[in-house]
Amino acid sequence: xxxxxRLTVTGYPHHVILRGNDRxxxxxxxxxxxRMLDLFEQHSREQGVEIHAYVLMTNHLHLLLTPLxxxxxxxxxxxxxxxxxQIFNKVHGRTGTLWEGRYRSTLIQTERxxxxxxxxxxxxxxxxxxxAQPEDYVWSSYGHYAGRRHDRLITPHALYWxxxxxxxAREAAYAEMVHAGIQADQQRAxxxxxxxxxxxxxxxxxxxxxxxxxxxxxxDRAGRPPLKPL
Numbered sequence: 001x002x003x004x005x006r007l008t009v010t011g012y013p014h015h016v017i018l019r020g021n022d023r024x025x026x027x028x029x030x031x032x033x034x035r036m037l038d039l040f041e042q043h044s045r046e047q048g049v050e051i052h053a054y055v056l057m058t059n060h061l062h063l064l065l066t067p068l069x070x071x072x073x074x075x076x077x078x079x080x081x082x083x084x085x086q087i088f089n090k091v092h093g094r095t096g097t098l099w100e101g102r103y104r105s106t107l108i109q110t111e112r113x114x115x116x117x118x119x120x121x122x123x124x125x126x127x128x129x130x131x132a133q134p135e136d137y138v139w140s141s142y143g144h145y146a147g148r149r150h151d152r153l154i155t156p157h158a159l160y161w162x163x164x165x166x167x168x169a170r171e172a173a174y175a176e177m178v179h180a181g182i183q184a185d186q187q188r189a190x191x192x193x194x195x196x197x198x199x200x201x202x203x204x205x206x207x208x209x210x211x212x213x214x215x216x217x218x219x220d221r222a223g224r225p226p227l228k229p230l
Contacts, residue, residue, distance in 0.1 A: 007197055008073050009212050012107050015117050015155065015194045016073075018081070019060040019100040026059055026088070026098060033139050035087060036061070039080045041153045047076040047152065050155040053118040055140040057128065059114065062121045066112070066157070077103050106193040107209070109201030114159050114188045118145070119178045134178055142178065147171035 008014065021025040027033050033056050040063075044051050048069040055062050067073040085098045108117060118141070125137035134142040144151035147159070147167065163177075164170035193200035199209055199217040206217050 004197065005072065005215055005217050006102075006105055007107050007199060007213065007217065008067060008071075008105070009107055009209065010068065010070055010072075013064060013066050013110055013114050013117070014073060014105050014107050015121075015190060015200075016063040016065065016103055017060060017079070017194050018063075018077070021097050021100045023059050023100075024098075026061070026084075027056060027139075028092060030110040031091075032088065036080070036084055036103050037139075037153055039083055040076075043076045043079045043083075044153070047072040047079070049073060049076045050157075051153055052114075052155060052157045052160075053121045053141040053145075054153065055070070055121045055124045055137075057124060057130075057139075062124060063119055064117050073105070091223070093106065093178040104194050106190075106197060107199045109205040110157075110159060110188075112202065113186070113190065113200055114157060116182045117161075117190055118174075119182050120187055122178050123181065144173065145174045146178075159170075171184065 005119065027036070036056060037054075040051060040054070043049075044065070044160060048067065049072050050066045050068060051063060053062075053064040065073070067076075081099060081103075088098060089095055108114065122134045122140050122142040122145075125131045125140065125174045126134055131137045134140065135148065141151060141154055144154045145156075160170065160174070163173040188229055189200060196219070198219055201209075209217055
């Protein structure tokens with residue numbers, strides 16, 4: 001069966017996962033983490049991609065972003081992936097692939113899943129028991145949204161601005177939301193949709209997308225299609 005093209009629609013938020021091949025580490029030291037952030041900052045601006053949230057784990061990474069131009073997401077990921085591997089292999093004296101195939105991505109319904117996805121991303125190090133609290137992890141977008149530092153890579157989504165009328169109010173509301181965690185069904189839905197490549201949203205959202213892309217948006221029911229009445 002032919003592989004479906006990635007589901008990408010300009011102007012909608014997308015959750016992206018990029019994994020190391022065979023679960024190997026893609027970051028070995030501080031310089032590796034910073035190099036990846038620098039590459040994303042450079043190529044997201046060049047290709048027209050707004051990055052709303054991210055986390056760099058030891059053997060994979062997550063992004064929440066909005067592509068502003070046709071093909072901008074794929075072009076950014078290709079440019080970053082290739083550049084990073086070349087530098088990583090040279091610095092660490094290795095050869096061969098670093099990534100586990102293509103990056104995985106899904107398009108998400110903004111009102112229903114965007115803030116949940118941000119919390120899901122920033123809580124990754126906590127779920128992995130790498131840190132006790134999200135603020136203890138340096139390589140994520142949490143510090144920016146919680147008011148601990150300014151991150152040039154981040155472009156806040158309009159939904160984030162609605163969390164409060166002042167920077168302090170927004171930062172406090174975001175920190176409270178992340179510390180409260182997300183529901184298990186939301187976490188499962190975000191993971192499953194991203195790995196499978198199907199759009200994530202309610203029926204009305206999915207129906208609205210059909211006019212914007214010829215690509216199939218959800219998994220078909222197994223088995224043969226029902227017979228039409230005679």
